[in-house]
């Protein structure tokens with residue numbers, strides 16, 4: 001957002017703070033919240049869309065400043081995919097490019113973080129790490145609560161981190177011999193190679209996956 005605000009400020013020769021709804025650009029009626037809460041005395045307070053900015057959060061005069069014909073509100077409504085076509089600034093394009101790479105190209109630039117799912121938030125964090133090298137990442141049960149398709153995206157991202165010379169340590173529990181009241185015992189300790197010989201669910205899937213990889217290579 002800093003770079004986006006700067007691009008708007010330069011195109012209009014005004015200060016960058018105008019393009020922040022937390023700062024000078026805030027709608028004065030709702031202080032940039034986009035909604036107004038009315039105290040109803042003895043009843044629960046009622047929240048309505050701000051009638052001055054109609055939920056845009058910005059002071060109406062800020063919307064008169066444009067970049068390539070779009071106001072800051074128009075730009076925040078662009079998806080990452082659309083924004084990649086719209087911006088010419090190289091730094092902005094690079095950041096948007098990583099969003100698309102981690103499969104978040106459908107999010108709009110202005111989407112509040114609180115509306116993202118667990119998988120989306122995780123990918124957003126990892127997007128910031130792409131391009132770095134020599135780091136160590138420790139992930140504790142990163143697949144908890146993720147959809148199967150999100151897990152595939154996550155694994156592809158972890159592979160990329162490793163390919164870029166980072167170390168990734170993933171902690172997933174394999175307590176057995178079964179789930180629920182039959183579980184709770186540590187079923188294996190050792191190296192990944194030794195794990196291949198073990199009788200655990202993880203070992204079984206690891207063997208299957210390796211078989212698949214070998215098939216691919218042949």
Ligand SMILES: [Zn+2]
Pocket residue numbers: 027028029030031032033034035050051052053054055057058
């Ligand atoms: Zn307002």
